[in-house]
Amino acid sequence: MYENPLLTTCDAPALTSISDRLYVDLNTALTSLGIPLLTHIGGGSTITRNTSLADCFEALLAQLVGYTGTVTIGSNGMSCP
Secondary structure: OEOOOOOOEEEOOOOOEEOOOEEEEOOOOOOEEEOOOOOEEOOOEEEEOOOOOEOOOHHHHHHOOOOOOOEEEEOOOEOOO
16 A cells, blocks of 8 residues: 555455565555454565554564564654554
């Protein structure tokens, strides 16, 4: 998801695998990214510059099984409470 200024939520409750990379960048209204069952990402992961989203992704990283790819998380709008 790249540069969708009107996107406020992204919920994919049944998503378990992404074959390439997870890229969430410049979605200025995004406040929620719900991917609770995701356990596999085939490429790198980038969640950056989403100015309404908090940097709370420790749970997401913990649920990935055997993931050794590059993870870039930051410059989102709010700190994790």
